[in-house]
Amino acid sequence: xxxxxxxxxxxxxxxxxxxxxxxxxxxxxxxxxxxxxxxxxxxxxxxxxxxxxxxxxxxxxxxxxxxxxxxxxxxxxxxxxxxxxxxxxxxxxxxxxxxxxxxxxxxxxxx
Amino acid sequence: xxxxxxxxxxxxxxxxxxxxxxxxxxxxxxxxxxxxxxxxxxxxxxxxxxxxxxxxxxxxxxxxxxxxxxxxxxxxxxxxxxxxxxxxxxxxxxxxxxxxxxxxxxxxxxxxxxx
Numbered sequence: 001x002x003x004x005x006x007x008x009x010x011x012x013x014x015x016x017x018x019x020x021x022x023x024x025x026x027x028x029x030x031x032x033x034x035x036x037x038x039x040x041x042x043x044x045x046x047x048x049x050x051x052x053x054x055x056x057x058x059x060x061x062x063x064x065x066x067x068x069x070x071x072x073x074x075x076x077x078x079x080x081x082x083x084x085x086x087x088x089x090x091x092x093x094x095x096x097x098x099x100x101x102x103x104x105x106x107x108x109x110x111x
Numbered sequence: 112x113x114x115x116x117x118x119x120x121x122x123x124x125x126x127x128x129x130x131x132x133x134x135x136x137x138x139x140x141x142x143x144x145x146x147x148x149x150x151x152x153x154x155x156x157x158x159x160x161x162x163x164x165x166x167x168x169x170x171x172x173x174x175x176x177x178x179x180x181x182x183x184x185x186x187x188x189x190x191x192x193x194x195x196x197x198x199x200x201x202x203x204x205x206x207x208x209x210x211x212x213x214x215x216x217x218x219x220x221x222x223x224x225x226x
Contacts, residue, residue, distance in 0.1 A: 008151060036215075043201060043217035044154070088153060096142050096161040097205045099215060100170075103153035 003027060004091050006102035013109055019076040021105050023089030026070065032092040033065055035074045038104065039085045048074060079109045114138075117202050117218035124225050130189040132221050134202030142205045143185035144169075144215070145177065147198040154201065160185055192225045199223075 005024045013019045025033075032051055036044035050056045050063040050072065062075040072091075076083055089102040118133035136143065142161050146154040146169075156169030160179040174196060178186045185204075189196055199222050203215040 006153075043219055044215075045217075046214045049214075096159060096167070097215075098144070098156065098159060098167075098169075100156065101146075101154040103151060 003093065003100045004089055004102035006087075006089050006105045008103055009106040009108075011105055011107050013079050013107070015079060015081060015109055015111050017079050017109075019079045019083065019107055019109070021074040021076075021087050021089075021107065023072045023074075023102055024070055025072065025089075025091045027091065027093050028067075028070065030091045030093060033063070033072045034090040034092075034099065035061075035063060035072075036088040036090060036101075037085045038088060044088055076107075079107075081109050081111055083107060084109050115202055115204055115216050115218040117200075117221045119221050120219060122221060122223045124192050124223065126193060126225060128192050128225075130192050130223065130225075132187040132189075132200055132202075132223070134185045134187070134218055135183050136185075136204040136216065137183065138204060138206070138216065139182065140204035140206050140216070141182070143179065144203045144205075145175075145185065145187045146201045146203065147171070148201055148220075149198050157187065157200075189223075192223075194225050197223060197225045 035048040038044040048063040050065045056063045060077045064073045086104040088104045090099040093100045115136045144159040145157045158177040160166045176188045202218040
């Protein structure tokens, strides 16, 4: 079983809709969870972090964490074509801020 | 402007060649990482370092080695390149000690092709 699993997509949503991206992880001891966005040909960039069960909102983005189910999600409200990218779920595993990444979900927002 | 700089954006090497990928960060970060990224597989951790001369294996260290002689520089070495090492290589750094930020700073990547 992979440590961090994501549906590879592509996830296609119309402009203005809510995009929902999901991630599961295997390490029950993980305490820190992150969403990175990667545009084609570019390096990943951090967009959200979450450490406690529940929801965390930042602008159009909401991260949701359920440690009992080992599940993390990212909601993007009012999706824009500029949100089209690959979204990577990452989990801190072990020490030294070592991040383990999922394979990523490709999101396509069409006008 | 903080930066992680990778020495080469594109490299083409032949099977069996020794390959050096260099990474330099100017943020005084303790922790540095080398990932490779392949379609459908995401970022996979090759090696990381939490201090000068210290290194730890990641998930896929076979065929690679690393060197960290100075805090700002972390090198990835392919002793004898093989075609299955054709990939995008990403270097990243993060400040040590704090376990809750998760903000890795990435270089622009080095696309290696092994013929």
